Amino acid sequence: MTPENLLPALADYVLQHGLSDVSLRPLAKAIGTSDRMLLYHFGSKSALIAALLDYLARNYAEALDTAFPQAVAASRKECVMQVLAIVRTDPFRPFMRLWWDIIAGAASGNDAYRESAKVIAEQLLDWFEAHMPQDDPDPKQGAKLLFTLIEGALMLDVLDQGHLADAGIAAAEL
Amino acid sequence: MTPENLLPALADYVLQHGLSDVSLRPLAKAIGTSDRMLLYHFGSKSALIAALLDYLARNYAEALDTAFPQAVAASRKECVMQVLAIVRTDPFRPFMRLWWDIIAGAASGNDAYRESAKVIAEQLLDWFEAHMPQDDPDPKQGAKLLFTLIEGALMLDVLDQGHLADAGIAAAEL
DNA sequence: CTACAAGTGTAGCAGTCGCTACAATTCGAG
DNA sequence: CTCGAATTGTAGCGACTGCTACACTTGTAG
Numbered sequence: 001m002t003p004e005n006l007l008p009a010l011a012d013y014v015l016q017h018g019l020s021d022v023s024l025r026p027l028a029k030a031i032g033t034s035d036r037m038l039l040y041h042f043g044s045k046s047a048l049i050a051a052l053l054d055y056l057a058r059n060y061a062e063a064l065d066t067a068f069p070q071a072v073a074a075s076r077k078e079c080v081m082q083v084l085a086i087v088r089t090d091p092f093r094p095f096m097r098l099w100w101d102i103i104a105g106a107a108s109g110n111d112a113y114r115e116s117a118k119v120i121a122e123q124l125l126d127w128f129e130a131h132m133p134q135d136d137p138d139p140k141q142g143a144k145l146l147f148t149l150i151e152g153a154l155m156l157d158v159l160d161q162g163h164l165a166d167a168g169i170a171a172a173e174l
Numbered sequence: 175m176t177p178e179n180l181l182p183a184l185a186d187y188v189l190q191h192g193l194s195d196v197s198l199r200p201l202a203k204a205i206g207t208s209d210r211m212l213l214y215h216f217g218s219k220s221a222l223i224a225a226l227l228d229y230l231a232r233n234y235a236e237a238l239d240t241a242f243p244q245a246v247a248a249s250r251k252e253c254v255m256q257v258l259a260i261v262r263t264d265p266f267r268p269f270m271r272l273w274w275d276i277i278a279g280a281a282s283g284n285d286a287y288r289e290s291a292k293v294i295a296e297q298l299l300d301w302f303e304a305h306m307p308q309d310d311p312d313p314k315q316g317a318k319l320l321f322t323l324i325e326g327a328l329m330l331d332v333l334d335q336g337h338l339a340d341a342g343i344a345a346a347e348l
Numbered sequence: 349c350t351a352c353a354a355g356t357g358t359a360g361c362a363g364t365c366g367c368t369a370c371a372a373t374t375c376g377a378g
Numbered sequence: 379c380t381c382g383a384a385t386t387g388t389a390g391c392g393a394c395t396g397c398t399a400c401a402c403t404t405g406t407a408g
Contacts, residue, residue: 023394035397037356040355044396044397100280100281103329103332104194106274107270108271142346147338148323148326148327148330148338148339149322151330152329156295156322159280159292161292167315168317168320169322209366211386219366351406353407354406357401357402358400360398360400361399363394365392366391366392366394367390367392370389371388371389374386375383376381377380377381378379378380
C-alpha cells in the first residue's frame with residue numbers, strides 16, 4: 001500500500017467532510033487505516049494535505065473534460081449559463097465546498113492552498129478559452145471575463161443568491 | 175462591561191487572526207479578559223461568534239460609506255474598476271480574509287455564517303445600485319452584474335490572479 | 349536460514365479545546 | 379449594615395490534536 005494508493009480514498013473523504021477541519025484519526029478510520037499509518041506514509045499531516053491538494057489539482061482537469069459536454073455555445077452569455085448549469089448539479093457540490101475551503105486557506109496565507117488553487121484555476125481558465133463560441137472576437141480576454149463571472153456566481157451560490165448573478169448576466173451584453 | 179462593549183475588540187482580533195481557527199483562550203487574552211468571562215457574557219462560543227458576525231454585518235454598511243468616495247462613475251466598467259481599486263487597498267485586506275472564512279463556513283453548512291454573509295452581500299449590492307452611472311439603462315440588473323464581477327475578481331485576488339479579472343473586464347463591453 | 353528493511357498495532361506524551369464547578373469578590377438596593 | 383445579584387479567578391474535566399517510542403510482524407534479498 002503506497003501513499004499514492006491512499007489518495008483517492010483520502011480525496012473522497014475530504015470532498016465529503018471538508019478540508020479545514022480534517023484530523024488524522026477520523027480520516028484514517030474512514031479509509032480503514034490508522035493515524036499512525038498516514039503519518040508513516042506521508043511524514044506529517046501537512047505533507048499529507050499537500051499531496052492531497054496536488055492529487056486533486058492533477059485530477060481536476062480530467063474531471064472537467066468528462067463532466068462537461070463538448071457542446072459549443074452560440075454566445076458568451078450562453079456559454080456562461082451552460083457552465084453554471086452543469087457546475088451547479090449535485091456531483092459538483094462537494095467540490096465547491098472544498099473549493100471555498102481552499103480559497104479561505106489561501107486567503108489566510110497558506111501557500112500550499114494558494115498554489116493548488118492557482119493550478120485548478122489555470123486549468124479552468126484554459127478549458128474556458130477552448131470552449132468559447134467559435135466566432136468570439138476575443139476568446140482570450142473573453143474567457144477571463146466569463147471565468148470571473150462564474151466564480152462570482154459560485155460565491156453567490158454559497159449564499160443561496162445565485163439568482164442575483166443569473167439575473168445580472170441575463171440582462172448584460174457581455 | 176457589557177457584551178456589546180467587547181464586540182469592537184473581538185472584531186479587531188478576528189479581523190487580524192481570522193475566524194475559522196479562533197479559540198477562546200487566545201482571543202480572551204488578546205482583549206484583556208479570560209475565556210471564563212467570554213463564556214459568562216455570551217453563553218457559548220457559538221453565541222459569541224453569532225454576536226460577532228451580527229456586529230460585523232451591522233457595521234459593514236457604514237464602513238462602506240466612509241471608505242468609498244461619492245464619485246459617480248461614467249460607465250459600468252469605470253465603476254467596477256473604481257470599486258476594485260479601493261477594495262484592494264491595505265485597510266480592506268483583513269476584511270477580505272475574514273470574508274472568505276465566512277464564505278467557506280457558509281459553504282460547509284454553517285447557517286450563522288451564511289446569514290451574516292447574506293446581509294453583507296445585500297448591503298454591498300444596495301450600495302452598488304446606488305452608485306451606478308447616472309445614465310445606466312438598467313441600474314438594478316447592472317448592479318447585480320458588477321457585483322458578480324467584483325466577487326469573482328476578489329476571489330482571483332486571493333490567488334494573486336486579480337490581473338486576469340482586470341484584463342477580462344477591461345476588454346469587455348459590459 | 350538469516351538479516352535487514354518495510355510495515356503496523358498499542359500506548360502514550362504534551363498540548364489545546366469548549367466548558368463547568370466552586371468559591372471569592374464587588375456592588376447596588378433595601 | 380445586609381442581603382442578594384452580578385461579576386470574576388482558579389482549577390480542572392473529558393475529549394481531542396499531531397506526533398512519537400517501542401515492540402512486533404511481515405516480506406524479501408543474499
